[in-house]
Amino acid sequence: MLDILLARAKQGHRTGAYPDAQPTLPERLRGALRVLPDRCPSGCRACVEACPTAAIDIVPGGPRLDAGRCLFCTDCTSACPSGALEHTQEYRLSARSREELVYTREYEVKKAALDERLRKLFGRSLKLRQVSAGGCNGCELDVNVLGTIVFDLGRFGIQVVASPRHADGLLITGPVSKNMELALQKTYDAVPDPKIVIACGACAISGGPYAGHPEVLGGASAVVPVDLVIPGCPPHPYTILDGLLRMLGRIEERTTTKR
Amino acid sequence: MSAELLKVRNGRAFARADVPAIPVDEWRRAILARVAEGDRLVALFGTDGGEQGVQLWAVLAADRAGVLRLGTTTIGTTEGGGYLSLTPECPQAHLFERELFELWGVRPNGHPWLKPVRFVAPRRGEGVAGKVGVMDFYRVEGEEIHEVAVGPVHAGVIEPGHFRFQCHGEVVFHLEISLGYQHRGVERAIVEDAGKRRIHYVETLAGDTTIGHASAYCHLVEALSGDRVPPRALVLRAIALELERLANHTGDLGALANDVAFLPTASYCGRLRGDFLNLTAAVCGNRFGRGLVRAGGVGFDVDDALAADMVQRLDAAMSDVESAVRLLWSSASVLARFENTGRVTTETAAALGLVGVAARASGLDRDVRLDHPWGFYRLHKIPVSTLPSGDVFARAYVRWAEIRRSAQFARELLRSLPRGASRVAHGPLAKERVCVSLVEGWRGEICHVGATDEQGRLAVYKVIDPSFHNWSGLAMALRDQQISDFPLCNKSFDLSYCGFDL
Known part of the structure; x- marks a missing residue:
């Protein structure tokens, strides 16, 4: 018993101050991409050709990015000959629809x-x-x-439950393999109305690296209606938490937060 | 006297013409002879052999000698085709042979039960798989026998799989595991893809093993193209691989504590797992190491200040891990639940060809890092940790021993990073070459086999995640156990669904 108490004292209090304070993120975190149009030479398609998931195309004015397809890898930034593409530290990436994830310049x-x-x-x-x-x-x-003491999801009244019948909604990950189509549909049907669906990660939003594979359906929306999309491969835990809180209206503005 | 198989080394490329193509009977005898000598079956798979049928490849490992042996045979798939199954004499072939039948229509005659493996479309022929999860399950019958079916969707935040228990009261007589729900067509796509997505496929083969699978892939393509990867890159890869092991082993010990309702360790280790992931993120910005291992070297470098900072953070995390994990070994309630639960004997583990933590916890001294070292492990050795008891306790304690050794190893490497470049340009793949690449991931042996065609394109690619060998070990561990111990036993193996399903 004594050693349990001693260990407890040593381990200390570890729950992050988020959302009252900004989260601690890795310095090299690859958040949303940003385009620096002044540096982007016209006629260049290096980033488009490098992108593994067709998350970039060129429109008048420069590259157009799709954060729903983006793997947040370094293929485009290292292919760009002029440094016109860079990752920002922006981790707040969630949106109500896939379409909102498409942008030019800055997310x-x-x-x-x-x-x-x-x-x-x-x-x-x-x-x-x-x-x-x-x-x-x-x-x-x-x-x-998110269930660990660092994030402590429970303090926001959010909980992952064991049965769809106890749930208010689904959080779906993966490109939705054909072999999971029926199980996903049945799980969705088992959730009582009204219900919501969250697509978490590039695969669940757009198929991710598996987009176009005959073995997958290319994301959650192929089977069920989606209410929130959380980009990333995988999204940082704070990106997921931010998305959940935003969806519930508990983080409303760009800069201010409320509990 | 059986035919000679080709002797090769881990991660070394050789000419495709050197791979012996032998008649199927001799091929079969050669495999059985090696297995009788104590070799392990690392891989057994089919590739399209054109008009002649299907080419079967076998890779065997002689761990003490550090040698791999390889041989192929070609077999027709027409009416009456097939060969005498290896499984009755070599149980570790059972799932490989089921895969041969499912994907290629090759019939191993005399195989005890040729059920589907992943319920996928065949590469050749009409195939046998119907709807996922629908197959003949082994059934125990009797008045007081009942069957429990679980999944594919489980209670926790985990991947899908289907489990069938044959129970007598609380006691499990038999567990059968039916997977395939996560199949995304990775092996097919690696070969068909022009190159842009390949690294992303291997990084997401099993997302918790990003470094392990990406390392196996990169060592393979680097061998095929003859890249001279700088030592600094090899050291950074080794550090990343050990951080991956540290994160997952620590998380597993926490999860095991959670499954026996010992909340202090569960709570601390859940947080500490993140501390190791965050060390990986300090290097490359991603907690799972996406973007770190790249053909030709590493995508991110570590300067002296970061290395020093990482050592400090590693030491701090390890001090907390020590305090959290030691509670397990001094708590009678934990030990009472860990000891003698989910036993897999050494004989069973050897017969099934278990790898990694599960094998070492059943007394089998096998670790690719020591037996078939690649990259920096050729120079810097990590001692192997084994325990003979084969129970949940052993699988937990081996993890604990490995945590300490990995931390020591990573610390030493961070303090003595070789100077120089961390990446070279990755050259084109040489024509008609083959390579077998093994890496000891945190779960166990990761095997990638690749071969190029006459134009230097990747034409053959086979992935064997350690989970492919080890799911059968979990099924055996459940025999004569309480069904309520399933979560505990399952966590003590902590296998990958997507790594198996591919």
Whole structure:
């Protein structure tokens, strides 16, 4: 018993101050891409050709980016001959729809809140069932980690529950393999109305690196309607947490936060 | 006297013409002869052999000698085709042979039960797989026997798989595991892709083993193209691989504590796992190491200040891990649940060809880092940690021993990073070459086999995640156990679904 108490004292208090304070993120974190149009030579398609997931195309005025397809890898930034593309530290990436993830120049942080009725229902208590459908266990682990003392998801009234019948919605990861289509549909059907669906990670949003594979359906929206998209490969745990809180209307503005 | 197989070394390329192509009977005898000598079956897979049928490849490992042996045979898939199954004499072939049948229509005659492996479309022929999860399960019958079916969607935040328990009251007589839900077509796509997505496929083969699989792939393509990877890159890869091991082993010990309701260690280790992931993120910006291992070297370098900072953070994390994990070994309630639960005997582990932590916890002294060293492990050795008891305790304690050794290893390397470049340009792949690349990931042996065609394109690519060998070990561990111990046993193996399903 004594050694348990001693260990407890040594381990200390570890829950982050977020959302009252900004989270501690790795210095080299690859957040949303930014285009520096002055440096972007016209006629150059190096980034488009380097991107593994067709997350970049060229429109008048320069590259157009799709954060829903982006793997946040370094293929485009290292292919760019003039340093016109760079990763920012922007980790607040969630949006209500896939379309909102497409941008030129700089990613704009979204409000991403549910409508008032759903916020009223779920704002103080949200139970989610997680379904991995072809996920690589990257997104799954970074969802799981929200339950640790560092993030302490429970303090926001959000909980991952064991049964879809106890849930208010699904959090889906993976490109939705054909072999998981039926199980995903059945799990969705088992969640009582009204319900929400969160697509977490590039695979669940767009198929990620598996987009176009005949073995997968290319994301959650192929099977169920999606209410929130959380980009990343995998999204940083704070990106996921930020998305959940934004959806519930608990982080409203770009800079201010409220509990 | 059986035919000679080709002797090769881990991560060394050789000419495709040197790979012996032998008649199937001799090929089979050669494999069985090596297995009788104590070799392990590392890989057994098919590739398209054109008009002649299907080419079967076998890779065997003689661990003490550090030698791999390779041989192929070609077999027709027409009516009456097939060969005498290896499985009755060599149980470690059982799942490989089921895969041969599912993907290629090659029938290993005399195989005890040719069920689907992943429920996927065949590469050749009509295939046998129907709807995922729908197959003949082994059934125990009797008045007081009941069957419990679990999954594919589980209660926790984990990947999907289906488990069938044959129970007598609380006691599990038999567990059968049916997977395939995560199949994304990775092996097919690695070969068909022009190159842009390959590294991303291997980084997401099993996302918790990004460094392990990316290292196996990079060592393979570097061998095929003859890249001279700088020592600094090899050291940084080794550090990253050990950090991956530290993070996952620490997380597993926490999860094991959670499964026996010992909350202090569960809570501390959950946080500490993140501290190791954050060390990887300090190097490359991503907690799982995405973008770090790249053909020709590493995508990110570590300067002296970062290296010093990492040592400090590693020491701080290890001090907390010591305090958190030691509680396990001094708590009678934890030990009572860990000891003698989910036993896999040395004989069973050897027969099934288990690898990694599961093998070492069943008394098998096998670790690719020592037996078939690659990269910097050729120069810097990590002692192997084994325990004979084969129970949950052994699988937990081996992890603990490995945590300490990995931390020591990473610390030493961070303090003595070789100078020089961390990446060279990755050259084109040489024509008609083959390479077998083994890496000891945190779960165990990762095997990638690749071969190029006459134009230097990657034409053959096979991936064997350690989970492919080890799921059968979990099934055996459950025999005569309480069904309520399944989560504990499962976590003590902590296997990958997507790494198996590919």
